[in-house]
Amino acid sequence: MKRIRNMTQLKRIGITNVREVDKEDLCTAIQNMSLLHYLSVMMIDEDEYLRMDALSSTPPRYLKVLILVGKLEKVPCWFHSLPNLSTLLLRWSRLTEDPIPYIQALPNLGRLHLCNAYEGGGQLRFSEGFHKLGILRLWNFPQLNKIIIERG
Template structure:
């Protein structure tokens, strides 16, 4: 149990490996490092890491999880301006990336996350361009951009926008923003079947 947000989660209190058939793991709190037993989570289908604030990129550890279908990272990494998805994630269907204060670039290599259907990017005020490689995500059904820069929005808004060709295949693209009284949204894609 944590007392305050700067206290580290006591991962050493766990045995050398978590339960063999663990399929959902939720870590809420600051981590000193990625737990050494991450590689053993062969049955994990859902991983939520919130406020881990790692200085080491967790993606190389997570990409090796063969059954991961849902990944939610919220302020999980403070170590750099880039997140690179270079391999793995074969069963990933839902990806949520929230509140990475330093992040200004997301890279998705060809052949990674090919089955991704739902992608949510939230509170990225340094991110001014679309994730590189988003055009490779051919099964993507919904892209949500929440509290992102206007520059990022303008890259994909309308058929003549700079990056329209990269996202034309995505049926539903939403942008959410805060008005003085409420959260509002707009549809940025061509789909009418909402």
């Protein structure tokens, strides 16, 4: 196996057992991985917050797959800066704000998996449609009563 001498050369990484207190180190490390294509981050406990807000507004620009497993206070502000993202999985996020307006702005998203990702109102609203979405998987939404699809 080839040894990676420089973390910026990494293209695929999965990080597990992350704690809230690791947020600064985690975000700094991710920002330094400029060639990253696949990122998976999993919290140690479903009740700890995954604090990704310390990541600057310019996450790795080649990122194609993003998996976030942990509670989020809000949708990360840098979501709109992921033009190459084709797969997004949010699990245990339990957001109180509807994440769909942020997610549907991703131009190349083809796969979206949301598990217990939203605890806000009783509905999810798809207003703009997804240009390339081929797979949409929603499960474990105990508060969800309605899904509204306006266009697309």
